[in-house]
Amino acid sequence: xxxxxxxxxxxxxxxxxxxxxxxxxxxxxxxxxxxxxxxxxxxxxxxxxxxxxxxxxxxxxxxxxxxxxxxxxxxxxxxxxxxxxxxxxxxxxxxxxxxxxxxxxxxxxxxxxxxxxxxxxxxxxxxxxxxxxxxxxxxxxxxxxxxxxxxxxxxxxxxxxxxxxxxxxxxxxxxxxxxxxxxxxxxxxxxxxxxxxxxxxxxxxxxxxxxxxxxxxxxxxxxxxxxxxxxxxxxxxxxxxxxxxxxxxxxxxxxxxxxxxxxxxxxxxxxxxxxxxxxxxxxxxxxxxxxxxxxxxxxxxxxxxxxxxxxxxxxxxxxxxxxxxxxx
Amino acid sequence: xxxxxxxxxxxxxxxxxxxxxxxxxxxxxxxxxxxxxxxxxxxxxxxxxxxxxxxxxxxxxxxxxxxxxxxxxxxxxxxxxxxxxxxxxxxxxxxxxxxxxxxxxxxxxxxxxxxxxxxxxxxxxxxxxxxxxxxxxxxxxxxxxxxxxxxxxxxxxxxxxxxxxxxxxxxxxxxxxxxxxxxxxxxxxxxxxxxxxxxxxxxxxxxxxxxxxxxxxxxxxxxxxxxxxxxxxxxxxxxxxxxxxxxxxxxxxxxxxxxxxxxxxxxxxxxxxxxxxxxxxxxxxxxxxxxxxxxxxxxxxxxxxxxxxxxxxxxxxxxxxxxxxxxx
Numbered sequence: 273x274x275x276x277x278x279x280x281x282x283x284x285x286x287x288x289x290x291x292x293x294x295x296x297x298x299x300x301x302x303x304x305x306x307x308x309x310x311x312x313x314x315x316x317x318x319x320x321x322x323x324x325x326x327x328x329x330x331x332x333x334x335x336x337x338x339x340x341x342x343x344x345x346x347x348x349x350x351x352x353x354x355x356x357x358x359x360x361x362x363x364x365x366x367x368x369x370x371x372x373x374x375x376x377x378x379x380x381x382x383x384x385x386x387x388x389x390x391x392x393x394x395x396x397x398x399x400x401x402x403x404x405x406x407x408x409x410x411x412x413x414x415x416x417x418x419x420x421x422x423x424x425x426x427x428x429x430x431x432x433x434x435x436x437x438x439x440x441x442x443x444x445x446x447x448x449x450x451x452x453x454x455x456x457x458x459x460x461x462x463x464x465x466x467x468x469x470x471x472x473x474x475x476x477x478x479x480x481x482x483x484x485x486x487x488x489x490x491x492x493x494x495x496x497x498x499x500x501x502x503x504x505x506x507x508x509x510x511x512x513x514x515x516x517x518x519x520x521x522x523x524x525x526x527x528x529x530x531x532x533x534x535x536x537x538x539x540x541x542x543x544x545x546x547x548x549x550x551x552x553x554x555x556x557x558x559x560x561x562x563x564x565x566x567x568x569x570x571x572x573x574x575x576x577x578x579x580x581x582x583x584x585x586x587x588x589x590x591x592x593x594x595x596x597x598x599x600x
Numbered sequence: 601x602x603x604x605x606x607x608x609x610x611x612x613x614x615x616x617x618x619x620x621x622x623x624x625x626x627x628x629x630x631x632x633x634x635x636x637x638x639x640x641x642x643x644x645x646x647x648x649x650x651x652x653x654x655x656x657x658x659x660x661x662x663x664x665x666x667x668x669x670x671x672x673x674x675x676x677x678x679x680x681x682x683x684x685x686x687x688x689x690x691x692x693x694x695x696x697x698x699x700x701x702x703x704x705x706x707x708x709x710x711x712x713x714x715x716x717x718x719x720x721x722x723x724x725x726x727x728x729x730x731x732x733x734x735x736x737x738x739x740x741x742x743x744x745x746x747x748x749x750x751x752x753x754x755x756x757x758x759x760x761x762x763x764x765x766x767x768x769x770x771x772x773x774x775x776x777x778x779x780x781x782x783x784x785x786x787x788x789x790x791x792x793x794x795x796x797x798x799x800x801x802x803x804x805x806x807x808x809x810x811x812x813x814x815x816x817x818x819x820x821x822x823x824x825x826x827x828x829x830x831x832x833x834x835x836x837x838x839x840x841x842x843x844x845x846x847x848x849x850x851x852x853x854x855x856x857x858x859x860x861x862x863x864x865x866x867x868x869x870x871x872x873x874x875x876x877x878x879x880x881x882x883x884x885x886x887x888x889x890x891x892x893x894x895x896x897x898x899x900x901x902x903x904x905x906x907x908x909x910x911x912x913x914x915x916x917x918x919x920x921x922x923x924x925x926x927x928x
Contacts, residue, residue: 309816310650310683312648317645320631323641323692323727325694333731405657408655410738490637
């Protein structure tokens with residue numbers, strides 16, 4: 273069986289793009305990558321470093337049925353989604369991996385999925401750790417954002433419009449299909465399964481929203497729960513129009529209560545939820561176009577505290593679910 | 601049972617030292633701490649960011665018998681040790697934690713041990729993740745070092761002296777006592793157990809060695825294995841005098857073969873192994889004094905490739921062990 277160092281070398285060391293630290297400090301983002309006690313990064317002057325960290329555990333964040341290539345993608349995607357929510361430009365990431373055994377059949381496609389997404393965002397694996405243990409994937413991601421321009425949860429103001437990117441609810445619908453609660457035809461199942469297993473972090477949109485959005489968060493625990501964080505941080509309330517929430521063609525055919533549950537309390541969406549002044553409406557739409565992702569105005573922020581969900585006619589909608597909690 | 605957010609809030613959110621990002625960007629190291637999608641850090645202009653990441657798994661990196669306070673200490677200490685080996689000044693860290701259950705009796709002392717060491721180094725927890733799952737602790741640590749001045753594994757040169765800090769082998773001796781291979785009187789056991797469970801990262805020494813040491817690495821997998829990384833990276837060989845390796849009073853009473861095994865292949869030492877030109881001998885000793893830790897010259901680097909272990913009379917010493925590997 274290959275040992276730890278051999279394993280790291282085989283799957284996670286890429287010889288390209290390593291720069292000698294002595295040669296030209298300050299000119300490359302990654303001055304020193306994998307293989308020393310620390311990696312060394314250059315943060316552009318005037319930029320702040322943005323850092324986020326997510327740990328993925330089997331049965332909690334992914335199912336044992338997920339293809340390793342998709343798992344590699346998703347583990348990095350959920351971290352990039354946090355950078356997106358701050359409007360940060362991704363720089364690099366570290367990976368710590370606990371594996372029951374050193375398994376090439378898992379690691380090769382896992383690394384492939386991971387690197388494909390890393391390459392799509394022009395970032396590099398700069399360090400990490402590999403150990404034996406119950407399967408656990410921990411990624412810490414680094415980005416940079418002009419000082420003072422990061423999108424925060426705390427900036428929403430009464431009167432702002434509430435926006436969401438992409439479509440919501442498909443990942444939760446896939447989970448319910450895996451659980452046997454709903455039965456989906458093969459193609460429909462593959463569509464929602466891909467939403468669950470291959471989320472697309474909205475990095476370009478986050479950057480395009482700098483200076484436009486007053487607050488932002490990425491949707492990982494369900495819209496109601498994540499919006500709750502924004503409302504608490506910003507000291508405002510909100511009214512959400514459930515009929516204005518964007519949903520895919522498969523979810524749109526489901527019974528209304530299930531649609532509402534998937535849209536409002538789904539989790540694993542990795543879309544951006546953000547607020548912007550009403551006068552920025554056209555600029556926000558243009559930002560979506562520029563970033564290549566649809567954005568939908570789905571409500572507004574209120575001076576009155578609390579979270580109100582209504583339908584297109586303004587009638588209250590019941591919301592009998594709790595936000596997803598990894599200990600519940 | 602408390603939920604994920606409550607758990608994080610109770611044990612890992614400290615209200616002090618949070619700075620509004622808008623107020624004075626660039627003036628504080630941590631512009632935004634726990635509680636948003638990302639933390640925001642200010643890296644001093646002219647400095648490079650140093651990043652390291654370690655994952656700790658029960659049975660591999662710690663025993664189930666460890667007190668949670670000591671585990672909190674050690675989880676951060678092994679990461680700070682990587683910064684020390686680069687000569688970096690610690691800035692902040694993230695913590696991802698998988699726990700079988702939300703357990704205050706574990707988390708309160710764990711956080712206490714963690715924060716005590718963080719406070720000793722003036723650094724802050726800036727983000728992380730908590731989830732249910734088999735116990736797993738993943739910390740990523742951030743430091744900064746003047747551009748081009750980081751201590752690397754690759755700079756050792758033939759003729760350099762080889763140095764080590766502190767004492768070696770006690771952590772391995774404690775492990776052998778836990779395994780029942782050796783029996784130690786109570787006080788002696790507590791002494792070596794503390795070495796295993798409360799390692800002291802040599803951060804001050806690492807910084808003092810900038811501009812003096814030609815290479816450095818922290819000793820986590822045993823001297824022979826870790827020195828091997830330096831030799832490969834630097835393209836040199838080495839001769840180590842086992843009689844010159846510093847050891848504590850307990851280990852010094854053990855049979856010589858066990859002493860050699862603990863000193864040369866022990867692991868979990870978290871001391872610094874470094875090289876420096878012979879003419880810097882007095883300056884290295886002064887750096888040790890300034891940093892408050894003993895440093896010992898224990899060998900030299902050779903143009904001839906390979907790793908030779910000898911005793912004080914220059915006679916070859918047998919080394920029948922392998923470097924510690926987390927998959928072996």
